[in-house]
Amino acid sequence: MIWRYRFSLFFLIFFLLLVILRLFYWQVVKAGELSDLGRLQYGKYVNVMPKRGEIKASDGFSLAANKINYLVFANPKEIKDKEKNALLLSSFLELDTASISAAFEKDLFWVPLKGEVEDSVKSEIKRLNLDGIGFEQQFSRLYPESSMAASLLGFVGKDENGEQKGYYGIEGFYNRQLKGRSSFAVQIHDAFGRPVLARSSQDTSPVEGRDLILNIDRSIQFIAEKALKDGIERYKAEGGMVGIINPKTGGVLAMATFPSFDPRDYSSYSSNLFKNPFISSLYEPGSTFKSLIMSSALDAGVVEPQTKCNICSGPVSIGGYQIKTWNDKYSSNITMIDVIKNSDNTGMVFAGKSLGLEKLLKYLDSFGIGSQTGIDLEGEIYQPLKPIANWYAIDLATASFGQGISITPIELLSAFSAIANQGKRMEPHVVSKIKTSKNQTIQIEPKLLGKPISEKTAKVMTEILVNAVDKGEAKWAKPKGYRIAGKTGTAQIPIAGHYDADKTIASFIGFAPADDPKFAMLVIVDRPQTSIYGSETAAPIFFDIAQKILSYYEIPPQ
């Protein structure tokens, strides 16, 4: 008896242990897998997109915010009167009835009809109580200031997975910060696999995108855009651009380009307009470049402001080419102060030759010419300077007055700002702060890139530039009572190996107030027709904007 009893007990315990082991296997080892299998029976994972971070001006006003809209979708298997529903929806969704009917005929449980549907339209459709029609909440970009700073902001499109992605400008450069992290939710469906028009649960909560607070001053941006647009119309130009930065910090206060595009409807514009020409187009800067060469010559000590040019009595011949002044008027023994005031090309050849090729290239390099400025915008380009061995005497001569050398407008503005900032060159920066979803603020500190010239040279050059504004060709446009340092530029455009005399890029670069600069600005007018000169086109736009900014900053005339 005892033997049989023991055998039975052992047998039972053994089987019990087997059951426990099997249960442990399913309940513990395979628990996750089974749980997923179970979920798949009643639902499927759907991606929940986070809210994209906003882009705000320095005053906290959103230049690119988010707005709620909806994706309208249909479950054709639930629609009873397809013809009637298609007819009703076509008027609300502004789609033709045939395409909606075609969507209803599909043998699917979920068919998207139209995305980015306004809340008001969604409410009206919902009121109709149509069977088999559902809505999915989405976020899209809202631009309260319409197309203001469009080329600076970029736009939001879709990537290959249909998710939001920033392109160009700030949206492109800071896409990773702005987009946040998506999460997953389970979309429940019934026993027949039909989706129930509700979402069950979210496994992880999405991390919302970070907000960007810019250095851009909305008022200055508005002033610049309006003045540029008016100027381009007035001077019948093909386009133009304005960049304004704070020379002390490198913070970009405004950047406007024309023509531009509407980021709300970017697909209907030519893709050529998406690029921000201020950072993505090369041009020959012309006479605005003279301020950099003269600063270098003064800093190197090869010329003084009162040094007289001994080759300026007529055109200068170099390597078979003749270099003339813009008005074909020549002054012998002209000083360096007057070389800048009169924008004398022969005087600049003298300064360039005095500096010598090696030093010129060294100074250009320290001014950041031939390299990227590091501005936080997508699409910045640059053209490296030629190796020293490839420079000829004529190249040195023409580079001295800004021809035969290609740079981007931001390169010039960044380099020129060093004169306004005691010789220190700052990295141009558009974003000043990043605000995380947990309300933490990351401050982006100004970055010093180098000191191409001494403080003393910067002061001397400032006085030369103030003199150029007060007594130069553009003096008529200057607002009274302010000390403004600046330089005009009229660069011929190289077309098919030669320069077209009638097509120019007119520009003006300067900063104000000269003694304590609050801003440095570059205005470029592309192919103006009323006059080819920078002093008659770009300069008035510059002074118009400068006057308004000075009033805005509450700086009274002296």
Add this chain to the structure above:
Amino acid sequence: MKKPFYILSFLIVTIVILSLVQIALFNRISTRGTLLSTLQTKIEVLEHENYLLSEKLLIKSSLTSIASNAAELGFVNSKNEISLNSPLPLSLRQ
């Protein structure tokens, strides 16, 4: 013989008590759940309204909109600005 009886009685009492606690908790949680759901719906509605109002506010307070409204109302840019950057003469102050 008494020991197993006590253990059995203890187990039964424990099961009964735990069952009652579970029923009470479920009852309480189920009521709170409805309240929570109502509050969540309310939050969603308010957030939605807040969003729509923010959109309207942003558009109405944009410089583009203000400038266009000002132009429609006949406002023009000031051509001559006067800066009072030094104290006025005594005669003018009186």
